[in-house]
Amino acid sequence: MKAVIVQMAPCLGDIKANLDRHLEFLDRARKDKADLVVFPELSLTGYSLKDLVPDAALDAARSPVFKELLAAGRGMSVVVGFVEERGDERGLFYNSAAFLANRKILHVHRKVFLPTFGIFEEGKFFAGGRDFTPFQAPFGKTGLLICRDFLQYGSSYLLFAGGAEVMIVISAAPGRGVAGPAGFETSRMWELMGEAMSYFSTAFVLYCNRAGAEDGLFFAGGSFIYSPKGERLARASDLDEEVLSCDLDLELVRQVRKKWTFKRDERPEIILHSLERIVRRYED
Amino acid sequence: MKINPAFVEKVLTRFIRDELKKFGFSKGILGLSGGLDSAVCAVLAARALGPKNVLALIMPYGAGFPSDIKDAAGLARSLGIRKKTIDIAPQVDAYFLRFPTKFRVLKGNKMARERMSILYDFSAREKALILGTSNKTELLIGYGTIHGDMACAINPMGDLFKTQVRELGAYLGVPGRIINKEPTAGLWPGQTDEGEIGVPYAELDAVLFELVDQRRSRNEVIADGFKAEVVDRIISLIKCSEFKRRMPPIAKISSRTVGHDFLYPYDWGK
Numbered sequence: 001m002k003a004v005i006v007q008m009a010p011c012l013g014d015i016k017a018n019l020d021r022h023l024e025f026l027d028r029a030r031k032d033k034a035d036l037v038v039f040p041e042l043s044l045t046g047y048s049l050k051d052l053v054p055d056a057a058l059d060a061a062r063s064p065v066f067k068e069l070l071a072a073g074r075g076m077s078v079v080v081g082f083v084e085e086r087g088d089e090r091g092l093f094y095n096s097a098a099f100l101a102n103r104k105i106l107h108v109h110r111k112v113f114l115p116t117f118g119i120f121e122e123g124k125f126f127a128g129g130r131d132f133t134p135f136q137a138p139f140g141k142t143g144l145l146i147c148r149d150f151l152q153y154g155s156s157y158l159l160f161a162g163g164a165e166v167m168i169v170i171s172a173a174p175g176r177g178v179a180g181p182a183g184f185e186t187s188r189m190w191e192l193m194g195e196a197m198s199y200f201s202t203a204f205v206l207y208c209n210r211a212g213a214e215d216g217l218f219f220a221g222g223s224f225i226y227s228p229k230g231e232r233l234a235r236a237s238d239l240d241e242e243v244l245s246c247d248l249d250l251e252l253v254r255q256v257r258k259k260w261t262f263k264r265d266e267r268p269e270i271i272l273h274s275l276e277r278i279v280r281r282y283e284d
Numbered sequence: 285m286k287i288n289p290a291f292v293e294k295v296l297t298r299f300i301r302d303e304l305k306k307f308g309f310s311k312g313i314l315g316l317s318g319g320l321d322s323a324v325c326a327v328l329a330a331r332a333l334g335p336k337n338v339l340a341l342i343m344p345y346g347a348g349f350p351s352d353i354k355d356a357a358g359l360a361r362s363l364g365i366r367k368k369t370i371d372i373a374p375q376v377d378a379y380f381l382r383f384p385t386k387f388r389v390l391k392g393n394k395m396a397r398e399r400m401s402i403l404y405d406f407s408a409r410e411k412a413l414i415l416g417t418s419n420k421t422e423l424l425i426g427y428g429t430i431h432g433d434m435a436c437a438i439n440p441m442g443d444l445f446k447t448q449v450r451e452l453g454a455y456l457g458v459p460g461r462i463i464n465k466e467p468t469a470g471l472w473p474g475q476t477d478e479g480e481i482g483v484p485y486a487e488l489d490a491v492l493f494e495l496v497d498q499r500r501s502r503n504e505v506i507a508d509g510f511k512a513e514v515v516d517r518i519i520s521l522i523k524c525s526e527f528k529r530r531m532p533p534i535a536k537i538s539s540r541t542v543g544h545d546f547l548y549p550y551d552w553g554k
Binding site for chain 1: 294302549
């Protein structure tokens with residue numbers, strides 16, 4: 001399958017402009033015979049929205065924006081980032097990722113871990129999601145994570161336990177630290193996580209970060225794809241917009257799991273039991 | 285404290301180019317003093333925007349610092365950027381003739397604000413955005429004139445300590461004369477930053493790096509071997525200058541207030 005990662009720089013708070021660019025990227029991806037196209041976190045709105053969050057919110061099931069995305073993405077699977085407000089949950093705004101395929105919204109993941117410290121203030125403007133559940137994508141069982149979700153390692157574990165063969169992480173990660181040999185130092189952190197999680201989950205990890213700058217923060221780019229053996233298959237440049245494409249052989253999951261039996265030997269019931277005991281002891 | 289100067293150049297030139305584009309400008313303007321910070325900013329601006337899109341204003345007070353004027357003009361020539369020299373003495377002297385003072389800091393602040401006022405005027409005349417030249421060291425200890433040299437539209441260098449600016453300058457090929465010049469705000473003859481601050485930049489930056497970037501406590505920094513009186517002085521400079529780094533507080537009486545909970549991004553729609 002041909003995966004395309006769109007490391008783009010959305011326009012902050014301008015859904016129309018961002019939709020137009022999504023449609024162009026999708027058009028090009030379809031001509032290039034892509035099977036999967038991944039856009040970054042909050043790709044339809046930009047990241048540092050603050051009080052613009054309610055104005056940028058969309059109900060995926062009803063929004064004409066999604067109608068256009070579903071039409072433009074026909075024949076492909078597409079992941080987009082957006083601010084979600086469902087008609088039956090008015091006033092709750094989520095930082096969400098939607099997985100579109102076969103002209104349907106197959107799955108929506110709401111970001112669970114909202115970073116709220118230092119330069120990050122997501123907890124001030126967004127409601128947090130409560131679930132990590134993989135779903136059946138056209139190419140295999142898939143899980144979605146959004147940026148900080150991936151750095152809290154329980155999230156990847158849950159996708160692994162749920163049977164994911166592909167983990168798709170969409171991100172708007174600003175770079176910090178310029179002492180390293182190349183790029184921002186924080187980019188190395190993401191790659192370490194990608195390498196470790198792909199290896200121990202024996203699953204593909206696709207990381208789509210954004211480019212561009214908002215209010216003096218530079219999104220570091222450096223999107224990547226790791227194979228189920230922890231091999232880096234592709235990496236986009238630091239900082240710049242780039243469309244990264246890579247052929248993935250899902251059969252590799254089977255090959256690797258014959259050799260490394262992490263998935264077969266996993267005991268989620270013991271993890272659950274231990275977690276229950278830990279949680280019950282809170283405040284004791 | 286180490287920087288990768290090639291990557292820093294890439295990030296900062298992109299910042300200058302992108303910010304100008306976002307706000308519909310193609311030209312940048314800056315005050316060029318003949319010192320290190322504005323020299324580094326001028327090189328970055330010339331590389332980001334193309335030399336013809338950069339206007340350097342050289343704004344001496346009379347003929348007090350001839351070698352600085354010469355260095356500034358020489359740098360502008362070698363970069364191929366546009367330059368204009370404006371003597372601020374007539375307007376500064378006119379003011380102090382009416383309101384004399386013997387305090388040279390007051391005169392220095394007035395000069396910094398006259399330069400700011402000229403920069404903003406030429407910014408509008410030339411449709412050029414003002415590039416700030418304050419570095420992280422100055423911003424943290426408040427070694428600058430509020431609404432004077434601290435005023436700008438964007439600040440590409442505000443997250444680089446003075447010693448890092450020097451490292452970047454050397455990488456960018458800023459002339460050795462400027463790199464090795466004793467840093468001074470140029471407010472009066474013989475003034476030097478280190479003399480006024482009372483701590484050499486190497487030590488000041490090392491302490492600031494520990495306190496700010498590494499978030500280490502006063503006692504931890506002192507345990508590293510820095511003198512307690514130096515660390516305490518630096519902490520007090522940081523504390524006393526917070527007002528220079530923030531918009532003034534607004535008395536909140538309504539349910540939604542500018543500066544408190546009316547929160548929009550700077551780059552809204554960009």
